[in-house]
Amino acid sequence: MNEQVLTEAHQHPVAADLVAVLVAVTGVEPLVLTTQEGGLLPSGPFQLDHRSLQAGLRAWVEQQTRHPLGYVEQLYTFADRDRTEQGGEQRIISISYLALTRQTPVSGTAAAWHNWYRYFPWEDRRVSSSASDESITTGLRQWIRGSGNTRQRQARAQRTQVCFGLEGRPWNEDLVLQRYELLYEAGLVPEARRHGATPAAPLPGAPMRDDHRRILATGIARLRAKIKYRPVVFELMPPSFTLLQLQQTVEALAGRFLHKQNFRRFIEQQALVEETGALSNEAAGRPAKLFRFRGDVLLERALSGSKLPLVRGA
Amino acid sequence: MNEQVLTEAHQHPVAADLVAVLVAVTGVEPLVLTTQEGGLLPSGPFQLDHRSLQAGLRAWVEQQTRHPLGYVEQLYTFADRDRTEQGGEQRIISISYLALTRQTPVSGTAAAWHNWYRYFPWEDRRVSSSASDESITTGLRQWIRGSGNTRQRQARAQRTQVCFGLEGRPWNEDLVLQRYELLYEAGLVPEARRHGATPAAPLPGAPMRDDHRRILATGIARLRAKIKYRPVVFELMPPSFTLLQLQQTVEALAGRFLHKQNFRRFIEQQALVEETGALSNEAAGRPAKLFRFRGDVLLERALSGSKLPLVRGA
DNA sequence: TCAAAAGTGTTATCCTTACACCCATGT
């Protein structure tokens, strides 16, 4: 293999881009911070003076949006697909991050918060599925029919059914990325046109530049999965909150309504919150107890839940 | 901000390295594929002729080890810390992957399989914790004492207790990376010396070059967490296997013994396997039924388990 | 007084954990 020679000497240069999916929630709306009139996520190149990837990301986001980052975790690193629209010589790698914050107004920059369902209307199952669902199923049915052999047609049909919870299958809110990629393959999102797809009937849902919408889908999927087993929601909450506010925050992220009593049991069973003693009377109705997050439990126990059936002794 | 100027024009070049944590299991041993006498994981630079990151990874691993990859998933992208020992001008980022395979002998290359507990002896709780545990607790106690104020000392003590399941706390097998990083911070692994730590008493457990041992820890942690909710173990199994073999494979990965009957219920409850009809009489004792993995279920249902208390209607 | 939200009680069902015990085979 003559490639072996390259191993030592050449280090093929690439450009590394840092991209942030910065999320906040107000009331019942999940928000994502964008630049360029909602067409891009905050991002910038990884530079030599950045001490680490995270440090670089923080620098870019704070510069572009005047918004300091709190909780940050790495999402995924992308390099395949035609990543930039112009498509120059150099390869670009995107290292993406999920960041959570209490929403604060952005001032004096081109950054803006947008409801993330603007980009993925089909992901909000709280609204009685309207125009969005109609055009999706129509478009996908066409894509299924458009495939060559019966075998492939069946595979496409099944994939569609699983992703969108059709034919009696349950809706799974975690499959955000799978759904987006399905629509991409089916040529139903404008971004796919850059990949030489037939320009099918456009779907409701705003596109983004480069593959930022795909990155956003990755972020939403990760967050939806994570709130189930890690107390990350609290990064999005004010210091004290009512249980309804907490529930509505989770509902905003998951795009689904939750069962009130069972949700409360779910929360109290994890012993993650404690009463502040104060009451809230912001909403109509009866004043609710205010709670605060017990940050200390994160240290005390390593929440994980073994899940495997261990033997007693060991 | 004059950095803004850089955004458009400059793309600071970095080198992107692809690193694979390739795992297999034989009998009761978890194995990882290495090069350089066990000092490195298979790796190589991302090149212009690689169609995607994964494609590049596959190319490198197949070239270095003659071993084709099956299941592959991205792990994490590293860039912080002094990544290379020489530390040149250029920044290097490592994009790491976890790969699973049925073990096959490697031939005619410098690659070799090693039991991964060679690098992390303390992670195997199946052997009655011997020399390894002794020197760890001693070393960490010293590190705790060595901290300035009482507050920090307490924090270190608590972190140690959670990570290593001390003071009545349960052992959590998922905290592989946290444990390694703790030992790194405490200067108890040789790799830390590159970071200017006091050369403390060396711990049992082989080091690796660059930060490959950290990447390996990341891979093990991911795999241990994942086997609990995704049927990835089957990537490591032969086409047909007994339930004991399956259990021992999981035990090898988790480093813990499992409860036989409950493990079987756990498996059958997920309906992931079916009997082949044949029997195995390789081991002593009564011949066991052979099973095969039902790959079809992966398509049928999107296994996920909502976990959130949804309302009936929606 | 009525709408809106808070909060309590209760049930059946399922999963988890932990026992104890019997079965089939090779040496």
Next chain:
DNA sequence: ACATGGGTGTAAGGATAACACTTTTGA
């Protein structure tokens, strides 16, 4: 016969899902 591993039964306890109902406030 006995060691080794295969396989079954079952009972207690906790978590989940689904009910219905009472309480407290503001308008």
